[in-house]
Amino acid sequence: MRDILVCLLVFGSLPFILRSPVNGVMMWVWISVMNPHTQGWGFATSFPFAALVAGATIFSMLVTREPKSVPWSPVTVVLLLFGAWMIVTLPFSLHFEQSVPLWSRVMKILLMTFVVLALVKTRAQVERLLWVLALSLGFYGFKGGIFTISSGGAYRVWGPEGTFIGDNNAIALALIMAIPLLYYLLTLTKRRLLRYLLLATILLSALAALGSYSRGGFVAIAAMGLFMVYKSRRRIAVGSALLLAAPLLLLFMPQQWVSRMDTIDNYELDASAQGRLNAWAMAYRLASDRLFGGGFEVYTPSVFAVYAPNPNAVHAAHSIYFQVLGEHGFIGLGLYLLLGILTWRTARWIIRTASERSEFQWAGDMAMAIQTSLVGFMVGGAFLSLAYFDVPYYLLCALVVTRRLMENHIDEQAAAARAAGGTGAPIPA
Incomplete structure (x- = not known):
């Protein structure tokens, strides 16, 4: 059925x-x-x-x-360069044949990212994109939260098998990223029933993220909560709500969950954490030795035997940053970090401009939600191999298109003011 x-x-x-x-x-x-x-x-x-x-x-x-045209900006140019660099590095892959399938998958994601950029043109379409993203992930949050309650938190929450978010750590990060988007959509919604459903999805998604037993997810949700309090116009109210919600959510988690989170403080005794440090060192040594990195498939015994401090501890990168470093070298990592910085600056421009012009309040609130989501990704991603997870790229699209909408609106107002004999206001830098 x-x-x-x-x-x-x-x-x-x-x-x-x-x-x-x-x-x-x-x-x-x-x-x-x-x-x-x-x-x-x-x-x-x-x-x-x-x-x-x-x-x-x-x-x-x-x-x-x-109308279909990519809104070219520093963000989209760097995104294009990042994709082009992965085309350049592919022939230099240590395991070429094994790298091609994942390379093809990443190229499809980047191609469709540019299709999104070319076709999404209005505020309604941007918000529609966010609805699709938030509800797609919220489905698993709602489902996982109910599972956590029904099982008393005794079993881990997993994502859909065979996808980017199939792993328990990955689904935790995805749900954490969805929470700010769901909250933004809640603020737009006037229908009482839908508001209750969104609020329930937010709480259940947070519970499902905890129920994944992901330590990286726990750190990410804590960082995201602190960022929300710091950036909110109502810090006391938001901080109080988080302080009240956290104990209620933790009540559903058993002692075995608490014991697992306690290992965050004792990473030197944890085999998984030591394996990640070994993989990070391998990626750094590999990138130092090879300008183009090692390609998409470098987490193999033969590669670890050459570059890892402990050649017997073969692990995936477990970090978006070391993943890109090992696979595409320092140039690839530089482009990836630059893409993140420029995306963040785009959100900051939207927030600053919206604070000065009331007609853009929706854009400022949206950019703040996306920034909060990206905090979760940047922190949680430090412990996960999700550099090519498509959700951050679609959030990038929402920001780039929104900035272009705002710039066009400001230009039109300035042109109308000049035509009427005024001077018009310049676009903020």
Whole structure:
């Protein structure tokens, strides 16, 4: 039944995609983030829904007359350079044949990121994108939170198998990133029932993140909470709400969860933590030796035998930063960090400009929510191999498009003021 439902939704969307490629963007984001086909039991689990929707979207993009142009900015230029650098590094991969499948997957994500940038043009479409992102992840938060309550926190929460967020640590980070987006959407919503559902999803997502037993997720949600209090216009109210909610959520967690979180302070005695440090050292030595890094598949015994302090402790990177460093060298890491910095500065520009112009309050609130989400990703990502997780790239799209909308609005107002004999206000730097 689930397989049939997913097929009906996807195939039923094709006429709407062919009518307007923006509909295809939303379907693509839904499929790539939520992976609804993984909730089936039969043929749908292996059907190429993403390729079907991507093909229909690109075809519609080419034949329809809707405006389509990438809003070029320092962010989008660096994103393009980062993708180009991964094309350059591929031939120098230590394990070329094994690297090609993941390289192909990453290229598809970047291609569709630029399709999103080219097609999403209005505030309504930006908010629609955030609804799709938040609810796609919120589905697993709602489901995982109920599972944590029903099991008394005795079992770990896992994400959909075979996806970026299938691992318990990855689903924890994804749910943490979803919480600020869900809260932003809650502030936009006037319908009481929907507000209650969003609030329940936020609380259940936080509980599911704890129920994943992810120590990195616990650190990320703590960092995100502190950032929310620091940046909020109502620090006392937000801080008080978090202080009240935290003990209530922790009440559902058993002693074994507390014991696992206690190992954060004793990382030198934890084999998993030591394995990560060994993988990080391997990535640094590999990048120091090879300008182009080692390619997408470097976490193998043969590579660790050459570059790792402990060649017998073979682990994945468990860090977005060391992952990019080991796979694409210092240039790749530099581009990745620069992309993050420029994305953050774009959000900061939106927040600052919105504080000076009341008509942009929605944009300021949205950018603050995305910044908070990115804090969770940057902190939690320090302990996870999720450098190519697509959600941050779609959040980047929302920020870039929103800034362009604001700049165009300010330009139009300035032009109207000049036409009326005024001087107009310059766009903030």
